[in-house]
Amino acid sequence: MIQTQENTDPSAPETRKPIPELSVVMPARDEEEALPQTLAEAVEILESLCELWELLVVDDGSTDGTAVILEEWSEREPRVRVLTQHGHLGYSAALRRGFDAARYLVVLATDADGQYDLREAEGFFGWLKGVDMVAGYRLQRHESWVRRFESRIYNALLGPALGVQVQDVNCSFKMFRSSFLQMMDLSSEGFLIDAELFARARPAGLRWIEIGVDQRPRAGGASKIRLGSGWAAVRDLWRLRKDL
Numbered sequence: 001m002i003q004t005q006e007n008t009d010p011s012a013p014e015t016r017k018p019i020p021e022l023s024v025v026m027p028a029r030d031e032e033e034a035l036p037q038t039l040a041e042a043v044e045i046l047e048s049l050c051e052l053w054e055l056l057v058v059d060d061g062s063t064d065g066t067a068v069i070l071e072e073w074s075e076r077e078p079r080v081r082v083l084t085q086h087g088h089l090g091y092s093a094a095l096r097r098g099f100d101a102a103r104y105l106v107v108l109a110t111d112a113d114g115q116y117d118l119r120e121a122e123g124f125f126g127w128l129k130g131v132d133m134v135a136g137y138r139l140q141r142h143e144s145w146v147r148r149f150e151s152r153i154y155n156a157l158l159g160p161a162l163g164v165q166v167q168d169v170n171c172s173f174k175m176f177r178s179s180f181l182q183m184m185d186l187s188s189e190g191f192l193i194d195a196e197l198f199a200r201a202r203p204a205g206l207r208w209i210e211i212g213v214d215q216r217p218r219a220g221g222a223s224k225i226r227l228g229s230g231w232a233a234v235r236d237l238w239r240l241r242k243d244l
Contacts, residue, residue, distance in 0.1 A: 018122045021052040021105055023178075025098030027091055028057050028112035032065035033220030038114040039073050039080065045118040046079075056081045056098045057112065061088035092186070092193035099181045108175045114219030116173045124175040124211060132180040132206040133197070136213035137168035162199040162240070166210065170194045173213050180206055187243070192236045199240065 024046065028035065039055075046053040057070055059082060070082045083097050095109055106125065110116050116136070124134040170191065183204055188196040201208060 017049055017051050019050045019053075019106065019125050022046065022050045022054075022108060022121065022125075023102035023104040023106070024053070024055045024108045024110065024118070024121075025095060025102060026055060026057045026110055026112050027060055027094035027098070028062065028066055028070070029060040029088065029094075030062045030064045030066060031112045031220075032062075032069060034113045034218060035066060035069045037219040038112055039069070041114065042118055043077055043080065045121075049119070049122055052104060054079050054081055054103060056083060056101055058083045058085060058094040058098045060085045060090065060094045090189050091191050092188045092196075095193050096186050099186070102178065102181075105178050106175065107178055107181060109172065110174075111172045115216050116213060117216065120173065120213050121175065124173075127209055127211060128175055128177065130207075131209045132177050133201065133208040134175045135166070135168075135198075135208055135210050136171040136173035137210050138171050138215045139212045140215060162195065162202075162237070164198045164202050166198055168210070169198060171213070171215075188236075188240060190236060192240055195237060196240060 024042065026038075026042075031038070039057075042055055046055065057073075057080065059066055059070060067084070070080075073080045074082045081101070083101055085094060085097065098109070099107065106128065108118075108121055108124070110118070120136070124136075127134045172194075174194075174197070180201070183206065184197065184200050186193060186196055186200070198208070
C-alpha cells in the first residue's frame with residue numbers, strides 16, 4: 001500500500017498532488033530529434049502531478065546526439081537520471097536497467113518518442129489502487145498498416161502461446177507497483193519484455209487491468225522497429241513459452 005505523510009498544520013496551504021511518488025523509466029536510442037520536446041514536456045507534467053518524481057532515461061547505445069542532450073538535461077534537472085548502456089543491448093535490457101534503478105513505489109514505463117501524454121499517469125494511478133499493473137492499449141495507432149497487422153497477429157498468439165489474453169501487449173505505456181516488478185524475474189531480450197511481464201504475472205497471482213490511451217505522432221525521428229520484425233517477435237514468443 002502506498003502511504004503519504006499527512007499535513008497536520010491546518011494553516012498550511014494544501015499542496016498535495018495527485019501522485020505521491022513516481023519513477024518514470026524511458027528507454028531511448030538515437031532520439032535526438034524527439035528528446036528536447038519529450039523531456040521538456042515530461043518534466044513539466046511530472047512536476048505538476050507528483051510530490052516526488054524521477055525520470056530515468058536509459059540510453060541504449062545511441063550514436064547520434066542523444067547522449068549530449070541527456071547530459072545537458074541531467075545537469076539542469078537532477079531528477080532526470082541518465083543510465084547508459086554501452087552498445088545496443090536492446091529494449092528489454094533498457095527497461096530492466098531502469099526498473100532496477102527506480103527508487104519510488106510506483107513505476108511508469110514509456111518511450112522517449114513523445115507518443116504518449118504523461119498526463120495519462122494520473123488516471124492510471126487511480127486504477128493502480130486495486131491492481132498490480134495498469135497496462136495501456138492504443139485507441140488509435142500512428143503506424144503503417146503492416147505494423148498494425150503484425151501487432152494484431154502477435155496479440156492473438158499470446159493466448160495459445162502464454163495463456164494470457166491482452167488487447168495490446170506492446171503498448172509502451174504501463175504503470176506498476178514496485179512490488180510487482182520485484183516479483184518478476186525478467187530475462188527476455190529484444191522487444192519481448194512486455195509479453196514476459198504478463199506471462200510471469202499470471203502464475204504469480206498478480207492482477208492487471210487494461211486502459212485505453214491516445215497515441216500521438218512521434219515528436220521526431222523514426223521508429224527503431226523495422227517492418228517484418230513482428231515475425232521475429234512471434235518466433236521469440238514461442239521461445240519464451242519454453243523458458244517459463
